Each structure stands twice: as C-alpha cells, then as structure tokens.
Amino acid sequence: MIRVQTGDFDIGKEIERLRADRTDIGAIVTFSGTVRDAQRDDGGAVTEMTLEHYPGMTEKELARIEEEAHTRWPLQASLIVHRVGTLRPGDNIVLVIAASAHREAAFEAASFLMDYLKTSAPNWKRESGAEGERWVDANEKDYRAATRWRED
C-alpha cells in the first residue's frame, strides 16, 4: 500500500493496521524519516520545509517501487507513506514498513524502498530559514546508495 498525504501518520497505528488479523508475519521493519533543523550548508537553522510533488506520478512511482520490492523479497505486507506540503523540524516526512516471515527480507526491503524512493519519487524539498528560502540540492550519497540494488 502507498499513500501520499499532507497530514501526519501514527507509526503504531500503521503497524497495527498492517498486521491486523494476520499471524503469518514474523518480522516487521519500520523506517521513518523526520525533518531536521540543521540541514543548510550555510549553517542556518531550517524553520520550515515544504515538499512539492508531482501529483499522479508520485503515487505511480511509489507503487512501482513497492511492486519491485515484492518481486525481490518474500514480503507479506508493506506500506509507504509520504507527506507533502509544509512541515516543521521534528515532523514526520516519510514512513516505510516491510513485513515478512523472517527479518532479512524485511530489513533489506525497507532499505531498498527508502533508497529507491529518495532517488525516484518526484518530490522536491524547499527549506526556509533566517537566510531565506532555497531548494535542497540532490545528495550524491543518496544516488550512490540506490545503485547498490542494481541487479545488472
């Protein structure tokens, strides 16, 4: 399942919903990303972060990434939630949950989902601080991280 939303999410409730009435799941790995207040190169504090996205394509990309994770690992359930709109330091941005019978698949799939999401979901961060506003530059490290899952 994937969701793009402006509102917050409750990690506990999302896990509960994912495993409702199921007893075959043995491992649940959860990753959540939050807004930091010190991301700017100029050292200034971030007071607000706005996530712009491409409505339609974001959902399509997240669904494609999730489907790919299911073809690579024996997952029993998964969830990706991405928030868009204006967020503040400390706010949740993204949630990934991977559930499987054993932990290896869940750990790896959660990591894969995050790496792919960061380099292919059409979302762009804009930071605001005392120095003004600016678009966040793409991080080389994120793109390198995603290449480790290549199968060719």
Added chain:
Amino acid sequence: MTRLLYFAWVKDKTGIAAEDVDLPENIDTVADVIAWLKTRGPQYENAFAQSEAIRAAIDQTHARIDASVASAKEIAFFPPVTGG
C-alpha cells in the same frame, strides 16, 4: 497538444507550472523539446541553461534525454528529486 509541466526551481524560473503547447514537427526527443523551449524566451533559456541538471518524465514515467516524445501527452521537467 502536449501538456508541459515544470516543478521546483524549473517552475520558479519558467514562471509557470503548466502549459499546453503544439510541439513543432521536427521534434523527436526530450532533448529536442528542451532545445525548442530555450528559444521561447529568456525565462526558458534561464530555466534550461544547465540542461544536465534537468530531469524529465513522459506521461508520468522517468525518461531519458534521448527518449522519444512521439506519443507523449504530458512531459514534465524538474531537478533531480530530493524527497524522503
């Protein structure tokens, strides 16, 4: 008619989020669309000045610069993504 979409700083520079255009006959690829857009005024020239920093999607799927736009209904231009 082809719908063009712009996001993040590409949108800031073009000054618009979306427009419907009739692409000229001789346009085959994403790179051709970018080259044509750059002739449409200083704001486009500025937005696409660093064309290596621009990513594109055709009908909501990531596309390479040499991808064909022959059957494209919607072409989007944006910087490398920074979500998550």
